Amino acid sequence: xxxxxxxxxxxxxxxxxxxxxxxxxxxxxxxxxxxxxxxxxxxxxxxxxxxxxxxxxxxxxxxxxxxxxxxxxxxxxxxxxxxxxxxxxxxxxxxxxxxxxxxxxxxxxxxxxxxxxxxxxxxxxxxxxxxxxxxxxxxxxxxxxxxxxxxxxxxxxxxxxxxxxxxxxxxxxxxxxxxxxxxxxxxxxxxxxxxxxxxxxxxxxxxxxxxxxxxxxxxxxxx
Amino acid sequence: xxxxxxxxxxxxxxxxxxxxxxxxxxxxxxxxxxxxxxxxxxxxxxxxxxxxxxxxxxxxxxxxxxxxxxxxxxxxxxxxxxxxxxxxxxxxxxxxxxxxxxxxxxxxxxxxxxx
Numbered sequence: 001x002x003x004x005x006x007x008x009x010x011x012x013x014x015x016x017x018x019x020x021x022x023x024x025x026x027x028x029x030x031x032x033x034x035x036x037x038x039x040x041x042x043x044x045x046x047x048x049x050x051x052x053x054x055x056x057x058x059x060x061x062x063x064x065x066x067x068x069x070x071x072x073x074x075x076x077x078x079x080x081x082x083x084x085x086x087x088x089x090x091x092x093x094x095x096x097x098x099x100x101x102x103x104x105x106x107x108x109x110x111x112x113x114x115x116x117x118x119x120x121x122x123x124x125x126x127x128x129x130x131x132x133x134x135x136x137x138x139x140x141x142x143x144x145x146x147x148x149x150x151x152x153x154x155x156x157x158x159x160x161x162x163x164x165x166x167x168x169x170x171x172x173x174x175x176x177x178x179x180x181x182x183x184x185x186x187x188x189x190x191x192x193x194x195x196x197x198x199x200x201x202x203x204x205x206x207x208x209x210x211x212x213x214x215x216x217x218x219x220x221x222x223x
Numbered sequence: 224x225x226x227x228x229x230x231x232x233x234x235x236x237x238x239x240x241x242x243x244x245x246x247x248x249x250x251x252x253x254x255x256x257x258x259x260x261x262x263x264x265x266x267x268x269x270x271x272x273x274x275x276x277x278x279x280x281x282x283x284x285x286x287x288x289x290x291x292x293x294x295x296x297x298x299x300x301x302x303x304x305x306x307x308x309x310x311x312x313x314x315x316x317x318x319x320x321x322x323x324x325x326x327x328x329x330x331x332x333x334x335x336x337x338x
Binding site for chain 1: 229232233236246254258260305317325327328329330331333334335
């Protein structure tokens with residue numbers, strides 16, 4: 001006897017992610033999921049982004065690493081409450097881990113949550129965390145061929161930050177080629193060119209996020 | 224990606240299904256979409272190894288689903304070999320995925336038994 005079940009296999013994570021998404025929407029909290037290869041600049045970005053938003057936004061950061069707490073410690077020095085998760089081998093964060101981490105925050109006091117995912121350009125984009133936006137960092141030292149090689153991540157990105165532009169003279173990276181390839185894969189993506197270690201290059205991205213946070217807060221007042 | 228943990232989820236579902244529905248499963252058909260990110264051979268390997276280890280005789284078959292997208296602007300629906308976010312016909316909008324990203328336990332074959 002045959003039974004048609006059509007049971008989605010990865011429903012567990014998506015169910016939790018959708019609950020998180022609803023909660024963030026009700027509370028007017030904007031969430032972005034920061035994804036990149038190891039060493040592309042996620043933590044440096046958040047250290048300096050954190051300093052730029054102090055006094056403007058109430059933010060919390062959730063950092064995922066396989067082991068160690070050095071990234072969490074670095075970001076918390078910018079003045080933002082930071083929770084460090086250690087996955088003990090898992091190569092990405094999942095919605096269940098985020099739900100547990102949220103217990104450490106007073107969500108009524110937050111405008112923005114940033115999730116720094118585990119350094120990995122493959123798996124994190126497959127796991128919905130309830131975020132509004134996936135922000136992918138591509139650094140000039142990684143090569144301009146990465147968007148084509150990792151299209152499944154770039155196709156899901158809302159923002160791409162091309163980082164370490166100050167190192168362009170020392171690389172073969174072509175900004176034009178990288179942008180063209182990214183926009184071919186995903187014409188909707190917004191691209192910023194930055195050097196995460198230099199705060200002045202982060203103004204445009206920071207203002208973009210502040211606008212998104214304000215929009216989400218306004219939308220929440222309808223509840 | 225993560226075929227081992229996907230296999231674990233499938234096996235848990237099958238064990239629960241047998242208990243809940245008094246149904247002895249012989250074979251399982253799994254749908255894998257072209258852009259689901261799952262490798263059929265790796266998943267099959269993981270499923271067979273775990274099935275052997277727990278002493279079940281389940282057989283696994285796979286249906287591969289192509290990537291089908293539909294443009295909400297020009298209503299074109301077509302098959303793509305790889306993801307593109309620009310409609311090939313009108314280039315004016317982002318088509319949505321109709322099929323091709325799924326990963327489902329599609330069908331079970333077996334027999335009911337007395338509790």
